[in-house]
Amino acid sequence: STITPDFDDANNFSVTLGSTVGATRQLDNPDNIANAVGQSGVITITQDGSGSRLLTYNGAWKFTGGTAPTLSTAANAVDVLAYYVESSSRITATLITDTK
Numbered sequence: 001s002t003i004t005p006d007f008d009d010a011n012n013f014s015v016t017l018g019s020t021v022g023a024t025r026q027l028d029n030p031d032n033i034a035n036a037v038g039q040s041g042v043i044t045i046t047q048d049g050s051g052s053r054l055l056t057y058n059g060a061w062k063f064t065g066g067t068a069p070t071l072s073t074a075a076n077a078v079d080v081l082a083y084y085v086e087s088s089s090r091i092t093a094t095l096i097t098d099t100k
Helices: none
Strands: 013-017 024-026 040-047 054-057 078-087 092-098
Touching: none
Parallel strands: 013 040, 024 054
Antiparallel strands: 040 078, 078 092
């Protein structure tokens, strides 16, 4: 299943990954990204009570070294994806894992 934040709605978002949509979700390029150049925020990503859910990222999401980060996979684990919208096709992001 795909997660598509709308950057006209907010800067900060949260999502819980669960089994009802499968083990892997995709963070899509946001809606209204062209209106959000210069915007920054966070996406809080929580594992459900089972954990082991994965997240992939669409093309606009860019990470250190060009490698997408791996989520914490423990049950109820919480990660925070901090982002900055550089352009209508580029979002620089970093994942802060296992926040407690």
